[in-house]
Amino acid sequence: MATKTRTVVTALFGKDRRFASDMIGVRELIRDGLGQERIRGVCFYVWDRPHDMSTDDRPGHQLRVNVDESAAWGAINFVEEGEGGGVWDTHNPEPPANVPTVWFDATTPTPFERSAxxxxxxxxxxxxxFCRTGRRPECLQWQGARWF
Known part of the structure; x- marks a missing residue:
């Protein structure tokens, strides 16, 4: 009989790391991650343990999200390391003319493309x-990313 491995979602809010391994905790991380615009967005990781940001021990993927909460828009950057990996941004095939600027990294300043x-x-x-599967979400379209 196979044993199901517990997954842990790690969310990096700047230097603050938070973890969740149950549905309620994950919902709170998502709510907080999408609740306000952040200078460098929020990075999410899904793994069999909390991600401690060690460079020699990491899950091999990262989902970075940022929002313009006042206009209710956002964008995602996804990085997958290893064979078959790459870097992608969300893709909006028909962004409206008045789409707000969503920052990939406001300190540089680097915005996401309008099409993201x-x-x-x-x-x-x-x-x-992503928090359920640990994989690049299939519920929307993706395009090659400029930044990672």
Whole structure:
């Protein structure tokens, strides 16, 4: 009989790391991650243990999300290391003319491309899917990324 491995979602809010391994905790991490715009966004990791940011021991993937909460838009950058990996941003094939600037990293300042910005509901669904699967979400479209 196979034993199910527990997964842990790690969310990096700047220098503050938070962890969750149950549905309620994961929902709180997602809510907090999408609740306000952050200078460098929020990075999510899904693994069999908390990700401690060690360079020699890491899960091999990262989902970075940032939002413009006042306009209810956001964007995601996904990095997958190893064979078959790459770097992608969300893709909006028809961004409206008035889509807000969503920052990949506001300190540099580096915005996401307009074509990466999606309504917050789509961003929420994708982050929730990632937290369940640990894989690049399939509920939306992706494009090659400029930044990682």
């Amino acid at each position: 910005v999606l309504p917050i509901d789509a961003i929420h669904d994708a982050v929730a899917e």
